[in-house]
Amino acid sequence: MEAIEDTIGQQDDRDTRGALLRAATFVFADRGFDAATLREVTRVAGANIAAVNYHFRTKDELLRLTLVHCLGPLNAARLKAIAECEEDPRPSLWLVLRAIVAPFVELSLDERGGRAAIRLMLQTKALPRKLTNEILAEQFDELHRRSRAMLQRLAPHLSEVQIALRYEYIRGAILHIVADLDPNARRMPGLESIQKHVSDSALIDDIIDFCEAGFLRRGD
Template identity: 45%
Template structure:
């Protein structure tokens, strides 16, 4: 490849990357529906035509942004769980290890280049304001994760029904997103209530979340255990 062609390819890749990062920040701050392409291109230092050139539409840009920020998190979750399955074979995986595989990638990989958690804020926005397009994207990104972790949890928790495991798993997901949303620099501490999130490092957050979620899973069964 000629030098000029290489430089052009590099410039195009840089522009595309800047648009994705800018769209993530703007979507997380303003919501997907409220964000405009002009806001995104101004944030990226590009022109509106660049969005059409690289993504063809705001919908395709949205899809790319969500896939780009979620894929590394979920790939790491599956990799860590696969390693645990390989280590324990047919036996049940220790509960804390399963929970850590669920928690750690979201804690570590959701931090953006500015030290914020744009990915978490965007997921919270998408979940609070569901749309058919974003519902489909989230299903594509998360359904395999949910099935895989629920299977591991079912093996690790024979004293709970699948229905109760599913509910507690949903509670766990909510706890992860709530605390990480509160950890974003844009969020505020609640000092009057003795709640202070800022200053906690990733390892502390992982340990606290794993301990909290594991305790929830090991609490006495509240729903009858049925053969399902």
């Protein structure tokens, strides 16, 4: 945990609540919510247990607000980008895909140079619970609905089911590659040389090109 402690230790000591949220993001992502302890979070944040009780009261509430802290700005940017596409009388598929992909890649990068928020989100999907399901619905459902509506507008010949599936393929591609390129994740065979060096802009363009080709595949 030394690398995390060094990072968090540089934060403004007055921002105890913010420091606890940042520390919780890293500790939960690295250790898993169930394995992580509040003592670990407070040690990384340079705070004490009383501070957690004061600001969050429970571990579940700390998890909820940590996810909101991680995902809120990211999804606000994606909704803004989708809204701009909705207002365009002739939006292109490339721009709609960019609205879905770019904020996710650009805003998920954390102060350690990794993607702790993405790894934390993947954990909540792999180990679902009522609390995290509610948070993910609150954070993502509107975005998913409006993104699918934009894709349907661009491909009216595809059925609702085909649109939903292709949207899930797009989401899966984004999540998978961003998680695997996190330098704090396991080194993936074949990706070692670029795991720390690929630029966000190159990654975004490559994901969009890949998703565009798949989305345009002729439907049955």
